[in-house]
Amino acid sequence: MNRLVCGDVGFGKTEVALRACAAAALCGKQVAIIAPTTVLARQHYETFSRRFAGTGLQVAHLSRMVGAADARAAKEGLRSGQVAVVVGTQALASRSVTFANLGLLVIDEEHRFGVKLKRALRTMAPRLHTLSMSATPIPRTLQSALSGIQDVSVLNSPPAKRRPVRTILAAFDPASVRAALLREFHRGGQSFFVVPRIEDIAPACDQLDRLVPELGVKTAHGEMKGRQLDEVMVGFADGDGDILLSTDIIESGLDVPRANTIIVWRPDRFGLAQLHQLRGRVGRGAVQAVAFLLTQPGVELADSTRARLSTMLALDRLGSGLAISQRDLDLRGAGDLFGEDQAGHMKLIGVGLYEHLLERAVSAAGGGAGSDQQLAEINGSGKGAFPESYVEEPTVRVGLYARLSRMRSEPDLDTFREELEDRFGDMPGEVALLLEFTRLRIAASELGVGKVDVGPEAIAITLRNKPSASQWRNSKALGLEYRNGRLIFRPIQPSVSGIDAVRLALDALRAAQPKHEI
Structure with missing residues (x-):
């Protein structure tokens, strides 16, 4: 199997992965689940441990948040075959990790990984079944699925009572930001404030202290120690703090049911997939959520940037992740299906001829006539x-x-x-x-x-x-x-x-x- 599962946040991708892992592990095969962040890996580990409890199958965790002794024990269990399911970050691709009988690889949020790493993961075992999951697959992955190189399944049914996130694109205005944050606070919710770079954290924190001194602000970014970052994330999800000021580290895996307002500063510095994932952090329940994309005042956006951001406004319905990926494919090109470029147009022979030749080759490889x-x-x-x-x-x-x-x-x-x-x-x-x-x-x-x-x-x-x-x-x-x-x-x-x-x-x-x- 080499299948891509597309589905928006909360549409059931993890449940699909759980069933696939159970089918493989209960047949005696080992399973590896790789996630892009330690926070998401930790969340998956807890979910899989809970669901596999009572089956007699051992679930292990490998990431920088795991202590040295536990990591050694997990690696030994994988080598001996005692560990049936392992959840981790790209640490799973380390040379020190070997498997006794690996049968299934699950790549969550596949758009967050590079082509080289994904290729290395797929060679960890012969005839390895691969299940990739994403709400917004990169152009290269989407193109390989549309061309027939990779199978694709789409989850279209939204969770019950889920409402689309209202999306607003505007220049940064202090009064509007204060009103949005206080509105969320007064209805008993929490807010995210996302900046593109770590160096933007301190200035944004000072501004939030001036705008909403009555609200508690927590910060999270990639340079924090793993345990400290985990404590902040889990604490905020449990209600500790009114605003989480962070980089895009929150785009994957963080489930905060009470958070229904997100403010993204300088959205022009984010990709379409990132913006869609960030928007998916809010609106997880029946409450109407709002996403503010706030640009720098007085700065004119380039046409390509405005086209990208306009896509977020036009495609704000439930289940729009695949349509956003298709627009991203149109804007950025499909990249090199046989190299490591994840986007880019086929300039040498033209995209039309390239597609035609590719479809013929895929048809011939599958035993078809390869009609011209x-x-x-x-x-x-x-x-x-x-x-x-x-x-x-x-x-x-x-x-x-x-x-x-x-x-x-x-x-x-x-x-x-x-x-x-x-x-x-x-x-x-x-x-x-x-x-x-x-x-x-x-x-x-x-x-x-x-x-x-x-x-x-x-x-x-x-x-x-x-x-x-x-x-x-x-x-x-x-x-x-x-x-x-x-x-x-x-x-x-x-x-x-x-x-x-x-x-x-x-x-x-x-x-x-x-x-x-x-």
């Missing part, structure tokens, strides 16, 4: 477009055109249509026309058509395999006439033109096919 069939060319008919008013970013528009040009089946086109409406809203007429035009190109290709030329009075159809005149001798009743190696179709109703005329021509060709091989 191209869509039929249709000339002289309205084609439609993605207008700027519908898709603002030029890079995204180009990516959508490229994906549309690679459509090979009507079910794929229907899925693409649903994605467009999900991401950009109701389609204008130009977009609907573009999709219908592509649908006709697909239908024409399936009928063996290479090109369709639409004229004012007739339509000329060129087949990929040149037919003989005898094949079409009796097709005049359908409006088809063979002439100079092509089929000429004349609509019975002269008023029919454009796409409607092409549709009628293909219907006539389809009706003629059972009697005449093309």
Whole structure:
């Protein structure tokens, strides 16, 4: 198994991992669960220990928060096979860690790990089953899933009574920040205040002391000792403090049910996945949560940055993580599937040709025919477009055109249509026309058509395999006439033109096919 599970915060990814680990461990295989932070690893260790209690299977923990004696005992247990399940950070990839019979690897928050590390993890045992989990997979991972290299499952059902987090993008305003923090305090909740760098902690702490002196502020960042950081995080989750001032170290694994306000200072310094994960720290219950993305006053954002932040505003519904990842893929490119670049566009051969070659290779590797069939060319008919008013970013528009040009089946086109409406809203007429035009190109290709030329009075159809005149001798009743190696179709109703005329021509060709091989 090499499967990616996509699901937003609280949608049940950990439960899926628990069931998979139980299936492997109860069959005598060892299981390794790797998490990006010590806090998340500790949380998973407690969850897995509780769920595996009474099974006779030993669960161990490996991270910098584990003492030397306990770490040695865990490593010895893994080497001897006594430990069935181990939960840890990237310490699991250490050379000092060996397994007796490793069968399943679970990578939580896979977008937080580098390509090199993930590749090393997958080679820890031969024929290792791998389960990757993320709300917002990196472009490279998402592309490998969409291309068929990696299987993908999506968790769409939100938890009961969960409400979308209201997202606000604005310049930093002291009065508004004070009002937001006090509002959360007065309704019995807690707040997060997130800054991009550790050196931003001290200035932000001073500002919070001036703005809300009546509230208790706790701080957390990556340079704190593991035990101290753990105490702060767990204490805040238990209600110790009104505001947690931190870096993005809180983006994974911290579950604070009472926290329903988050303020992100300088969101332009965070990636889309980071912002979505940070937003997922609040709104874990039935209370309406709010996420404030506060930019530096008086500083104009670059177009690419504003496009990234606008994505967070547009995709604020429950279960939007996968759509955000798809937008991230459009904006940043898919990277190098066979190297270590996690983003970037294929500039040398072009993304369209790259995708086409990749799909052929994946099909051939899976035992398929590796078809090189191209869509039929249709000339002289309205084609439609993605207008700027519908898709603002030029890079995204180009990516959508490229994906549309690679459509090979009507079910794929229907899925693409649903994605467009999900991401950009109701389609204008130009977009609907573009999709219908592509649908006709697909239908024409399936009928063996290479090109369709639409004229004012007739339509000329060129087949990929040149037919003989005898094949079409009796097709005049359908409006088809063979002439100079092509089929000429004349609509019975002269008023029919454009796409409607092409549709009628293909219907006539389809009706003629059972009697005449093309």
